[in-house]
Amino acid sequence: MCRQSATVCLFKSPSRQQRELTDVAARLAALPDPRERRGRRHALASVVLAAACAVLAGARSYLAIGQWARHAPQDTLARLGFRAGGSLGVRRPASSSTLRRVLMLVCPGGLADLLGHHPAGAQAVAVDSKSARGSRTDTSAAAHLLSAVTAGRTVSQLRVPDKTNEIAAFTSLLSPFDLAGTVVTADALHTQREHSKWLVEVKKAHYLLVVKGNQPTLHAAIKSLPWKEVTARRYDRQRGHGRRETRSVRTLTVTGLHLDFPHVVQAVKILRHRTDIKTGKVTRQTVYAITDMTARQASPQLIGRLARSQWGIEAVHHVRDTTFAEDASKIRTGHGPENMATLRNLAINTLRDAGYRSITTGLREVSYAPFTRPLDLLQLA
Structure with a gap:
């Protein structure tokens, strides 16, 4: 079954070997075609790859994707896998309506898995959500997307079904992946007993979970710990984005203390001091967290790095908002919002793998050779 809780559609789950293939076209072979067999002119992989290259x-x-496909030269269409037809062997791309229909219908969970960055060997995977505000209509809420990100690259995402919350989607998002030894970080909404047990006992992973007021008893217990006596601490200073920031990380082993949470071993207190360089305004934030890792497994320095990786997921969402204007997009129908978000994630992953620190710069350079550079980056033969 497709990993999409809002709808039911057939999906052949990709094998581990298929997920690890570097050839994007080969990975897409695991994705079932949602169209009727009769009248089908173009392979599903060719249609999706054309959309992916256009976004890159x-x-x-949809209109811009259709225009890109319509102007693509014959050698580009050949690399995308569009068949030659007629006596002259001319290749014709998918029409704008076909591109739009496929992106509205194709299984979003499967597409996100197949086009995502595989987390095998990753030190940490961060989980957070984002709403595509432009997809809201008079009768339905905006598409709410729960994502998993590692090292600035999106692993996968799922749309949270309407009238539910993202807590229920947490295990569905991560279940296809091997997370043994990986640290999963998440905000306070996912500081749930069942999540921690599932991560440690089923996935053999570790967790670093933020604790806030939505868990009042746990929050009060951690806040009351003897933090002033803690000697295990780490200080970091950073300057950038118009501000100076100082962070202190303190960790405390809580084995034997009464913290009613599965597998918890250490509690964490993070103090963040930010100074706006221009105005001189100082802000202070205190963040508490818990982890199942021992002091030997996770020092204050490592905890601080893992916490920053969780905050780093916001950078991916910021790129989708500012560079790709995701919140302004009026794509609303079917699976369109989440599948377009997946193509944006693929573009970000691909550009980061190519060494671009600035996604805006990467898109600009790709645009200078729009019918060859995207295919080269996706390693299409």
């Missing part, structure tokens, strides 16, 4: 070249809408 800067397309933000």
Whole structure:
């Protein structure tokens, strides 16, 4: 079954070997075609790859994707796998309506898994959510997407079904992946007993979970710990984005203390001091967290690095908002919002793998050769 809780659609779960293939076209072979067999002119992989290349070249809408495909030369269409037809062997791309229909219908969970960055060997995977605000209509809420990110690259995402919350989607998002030895970080909404037991006992992973007021008893217990006596601490200073920031991380082993949470071993207190360089305004934030890792497994320095990786997921969401104008997108129908978000994630992953620190710069350089550079980056033969 497709990993999409809002709808039911057939999906052949990809094997581990298929997920690890570097050839994007080969990975997409695991994805079932949602179209009727009769009248089908173009392979599903070719249609999806055309959309992916168009987004890498800067397309933000169905119309722009269709225009890119319509102007693609014959050698580009050949690399995408569009068949030659007629006596002259001319290749014709998928029409704008076909591209739009496929992106509205194709299984979003499967597409996100197949086009995502595989987390095998990753030190940490961060989980957080984002709403595509432009997808809201008079009768339905905006598409709410729960994502898993590692090292600035999206692993997968799922749309949270309407009238539910993202807590129920947490295990569905991560279940296809081997997380043994990986640290999963998440915000306070996912500081749930069942999540921690599932991560440690089923996935053989570790967790670092933020604790806030939505868990009042746990929050009060951690806040009351003897933090002033803690000697295990780490200080970091950073300057950038118009501000100076100082962070102190303190960790305390709580084995034997009464913290009613499965597998918890250490509690964490993070103090963040930010100074706006221009105005001089100082802000202070205190964050508490818990982890199942021992002091030997996770020092204050490592805990601080893992916490920053959780905050780093916001950078991916910021790129989708500012560079790809995701919140302004009026794509609303079917699986369109989440599948377009997946193509944006693929573009970000691909550009980061190519060494671009600035996604805006990467898109601009790709746009100079829109019919060759995207295919080269996706390693299409």
